[in-house]
Amino acid sequence: MTSPVLETRGLTKRFGGLTATRDVSLQLAPGARHALIGPNGAGKTTFVNLLTGIFPASSGTTSLDGRDITRLKPEARVRRGLARTFQINQLFANLTVFETLGLAVNEQRGHGGRLWTSFAGNRETQSRIEALAGDFGLTDLLGTRTVELAYGRQRLLEIATAFACRPRVLLLDEPAAGVPEAERHDLLATIARLPREVAILLIEHDMDLVFSFAETITVLVEGAVLTSGPAAQIAEDRQVKAAYLGEDAHV
Amino acid sequence: MHSAQDSTAIRPVMRGRTALELAFWLLAFAAILLFPRKLIILNEIAILALFALSLDLILGYAGVLSLGHAAFLGLGAYTAGLFAKHMNGDPLTGLAVSAAVTGLAGFLSSFLVLRGTDLTRLMVTLGLALLLGEAANKASWLTGGADGLQGITMQPLLGQFAFDLAGRTAYLYSLVTLLILFLIARVIVASPFGMALRAIRDNPLRARAIGVPVSHRLVTVYTIAAVYAGIAGALLAQTTQFVSLDVLELHRSADVLLVLVIGGTGYLYGGIIGALAFKLLQDAIASATPQYWQFWIGLLLVILVLTGRERIRAALTGISRRLAFGRATAGSAP
Amino acid sequence: MLTIIIDGIAYGMVLFILAVGLSVTLGLMNFVNLAHGAFAMAGGYCAVVATTRAGIPFLLALPLAFLVTAIAGALLERLLYRPLYNRPHLDQVLFSIGMVFMAVASIDWLMGSQQQFVTLPEALKGRTEIFGIPVGRYRLFIIVLCGLLAAGLQLILSATRFGSQLRAAVDDARVARGLGISVNRVFALTFAAGSGLAGLGGALGAEILGLDPTFPLKFMIYFLIVVSVGGTSSISGPFLAALLLGIADVAGKYYIPQAGSFIIYALMILLLLVRPQGLFARAR
Numbered sequence: 128m129t130s131p132v133l134e135t136r137g138l139t140k141r142f143g144g145l146t147a148t149r150d151v152s153l154q155l156a157p158g159a160r161h162a163l164i165g166p167n168g169a170g171k172t173t174f175v176n177l178l179t180g181i182f183p184a185s186s187g188t189t190s191l192d193g194r195d196i197t198r199l200k201p202e203a204r205v206r207r208g209l210a211r212t213f214q215i216n217q218l219f220a221n222l223t224v225f226e227t228l229g230l231a232v233n234e235q236r237g238h239g240g241r242l243w244t245s246f247a248g249n250r251e252t253q254s255r256i257e258a259l260a261g262d263f264g265l266t267d268l269l270g271t272r273t274v275e276l277a278y279g280r281q282r283l284l285e286i287a288t289a290f291a292c293r294p295r296v297l298l299l300d301e302p303a304a305g306v307p308e309a310e311r312h313d314l315l316a317t318i319a320r321l322p323r324e325v326a327i328l329l330i331e332h333d334m335d336l337v338f339s340f341a342e343t344i345t346v347l348v349e350g351a352v353l354t355s356g357p358a359a360q361i362a363e364d365r366q367v368k369a370a371y372l373g374e375d376a377h378v
Numbered sequence: 379m380h381s382a383q384d385s386t387a388i389r390p391v392m393r394g395r396t397a398l399e400l401a402f403w404l405l406a407f408a409a410i411l412l413f414p415r416k417l418i419i420l421n422e423i424a425i426l427a428l429f430a431l432s433l434d435l436i437l438g439y440a441g442v443l444s445l446g447h448a449a450f451l452g453l454g455a456y457t458a459g460l461f462a463k464h465m466n467g468d469p470l471t472g473l474a475v476s477a478a479v480t481g482l483a484g485f486l487s488s489f490l491v492l493r494g495t496d497l498t499r500l501m502v503t504l505g506l507a508l509l510l511g512e513a514a515n516k517a518s519w520l521t522g523g524a525d526g527l528q529g530i531t532m533q534p535l536l537g538q539f540a541f542d543l544a545g546r547t548a549y550l551y552s553l554v555t556l557l558i559l560f561l562i563a564r565v566i567v568a569s570p571f572g573m574a575l576r577a578i579r580d581n582p583l584r585a586r587a588i589g590v591p592v593s594h595r596l597v598t599v600y601t602i603a604a605v606y607a608g609i610a611g612a613l614l615a616q617t618t619q620f621v622s623l624d625v626l627e628l629h630r631s632a633d634v635l636l637v638l639v640i641g642g643t644g645y646l647y648g649g650i651i652g653a654l655a656f657k658l659l660q661d662a663i664a665s666a667t668p669q670y671w672q673f674w675i676g677l678l679l680v681i682l683v684l685t686g687r688e689r690i691r692a693a694l695t696g697i698s699r700r701l702a703f704g705r706a707t708a709g710s711a712p
Numbered sequence: 713m714l715t716i717i718i719d720g721i722a723y724g725m726v727l728f729i730l731a732v733g734l735s736v737t738l739g740l741m742n743f744v745n746l747a748h749g750a751f752a753m754a755g756g757y758c759a760v761v762a763t764t765r766a767g768i769p770f771l772l773a774l775p776l777a778f779l780v781t782a783i784a785g786a787l788l789e790r791l792l793y794r795p796l797y798n799r800p801h802l803d804q805v806l807f808s809i810g811m812v813f814m815a816v817a818s819i820d821w822l823m824g825s826q827q828q829f830v831t832l833p834e835a836l837k838g839r840t841e842i843f844g845i846p847v848g849r850y851r852l853f854i855i856v857l858c859g860l861l862a863a864g865l866q867l868i869l870s871a872t873r874f875g876s877q878l879r880a881a882v883d884d885a886r887v888a889r890g891l892g893i894s895v896n897r898v899f900a901l902t903f904a905a906g907s908g909l910a911g912l913g914g915a916l917g918a919e920i921l922g923l924d925p926t927f928p929l930k931f932m933i934y935f936l937i938v939v940s941v942g943g944t945s946s947i948s949g950p951f952l953a954a955l956l957l958g959i960a961d962v963a964g965k966y967y968i969p970q971a972g973s974f975i976i977y978a979l980m981i982l983l984l985l986v987r988p989q990g991l992f993a994r995a996r
Binding site for chain 3: 437443445490493496497498500501502504505506508509512513516628629632635636639643669670672673675676677678679680682683684
């Protein structure tokens, strides 16, 4: 196996007496399509917050491309190539699509601290913004403010914004949550089309989406890894069915 | 493709705005000839506008709430006053020294201010201003304490223009400084850095998640804002040749909040429009009931908030946009 | 030395009574009410007018001050504060500062800008010796009364139905609503009681804090210190914070009078440097 692009070893998070994440070790190969599933309260969100650096880990390590990032701040992890989307849209209400994407592009290129140049005066920045908008079907909406976008479009902008950071690993936190049926197809097609160079960790409830997308699956229960393996194998796992899939009888 | 579309749609508005802006600044300079008896208050307006511009950078653009912005105004004023009194009476040198001192103070205090929630920010900013006020009060051997810092004499500006009693030099000096700093601020808010500030204001969590080093950006803008406020204070000290403890008081910080809210936060003319409205209002009320001016300020604040400052601002920008469009169409008509 | 500590404790106790309402309303609605001190001032002036002009005895003037400010608080909450709960903090700050300015100017207009005094009963004047240490009787009275009040508040909060509703609402207003608790009603009651306590504190404190129209401005920072250092999740946090603040301020002004209030501000800033979440705030 090639060396993993993202790896956690024994990642643990305690809040007072409560252990929200227990000794989680996970590996993502380059270009992986990996899903993290688990019943409500299994600690998926805490794990994402640990990976992205919002919470400091109580013990264990996280590494990206073989370099330890356990102690890095969230923004430093993003610059190293670990981007995420949010379960609930976390966007900039008053910025336009153009400005939102430009912001991420500028940070990615290391121009975010520039005081004296125009925001999108750079031709490379401009063309990257337009390319991203094209890839995510947002070209006609570049001048629209985020608050005025339909919900499904906002979800696309979420993903496009994360993508603008040029990640090596992308965490998709319930990308389809709350998207109305009419806009759902577009979104799923976009996710399926994401380029293979980027490893993706999908955190999802929706089993249809998980099994259509993921090649490997890790099941989290009560903060710890219950099992991990190829999607087909997980689908047949009795333990998993008992612990989790029992809830979703249709699988 | 997008940009082409966009710019054609925006162009008439832009042209209208530029014309309006040009007219505004021309009028501001022409005021020297038009209102020769009002130059003292015009000078105060220009300084207040600069102070409000400074607050707008942190509050309007970056969303940092401060209840002690007068700390930098006062520090700048005392620095400039003391420098002129004891070291060198050249105005521009004094301005530079004040800018440096307040910039350093802003940089150092930013680490305190930027931690925690709105509440701790309020408290720390208020506390720092009170701390400085108390220091200035107690160190009366240096600052003159409650009597104020007296005996400041300024050399002529650029060695040419003496500060006159009518306030011609003073107003021109403040106005040019305001214009320069305004233009700099305009470049800054249109830069990648400026966009990052707006993103932080809207959603700091998400800003971090796309790689914006939030605290770093805030330290930078807080330092810049401190410099701006310090220069406003220096202008105040140099043009009035007097500094009193009043510059550090809470009402200064509250007034500038009000100025900004009247004019609108998050766009650069907000501070200028607000300063103009505030001073004219103050002038009008003060001549009617000088003693209870504070009551009317309070009432204004309460009414502004209860009716919704967004709504008021929307009405104002609606009017100005209509004006801009009107001019643009009038201009393009043969 | 002991006298200073006792003075400091009395001072701190008054600060606690003054600020406790603010701490609860802040924790409950996340509403930054900088006008809290205006209620305290109203209570103080109430006591002054009652004792000096109407000849009402001091001990009756205290509950009167509580009642008047509590009613005023309830009215203002209903009319002016309620629409602002979901507004940004900037709006709340502007609004409450505006209220402070209006209160200051109105009192100045009504009563003049000079310092005001309450008429204390003879029994509370002078000093008593306790274990050979001379202690001001009025300070002793304050310590006992405020101590009882603090204990009573703690009891209400921990042992009554209202208290448990209040704690649930502070913890998570949404969940509390889901449980059928009328958060608005709880808040209105708390706001009124908190304003009343501030009024009582103002009446009690007029003698030792001083009372003039700038009271809400002068003590704004003290309330903020108590609340942000003590946290908003308990009664004991603000209580300890108020005591510490009182003792430190009295001791500082006694030993290093030339520094004035400098010490308190510096101490507070230092403290927030070390513990930005407050000294007694529970980690979330």
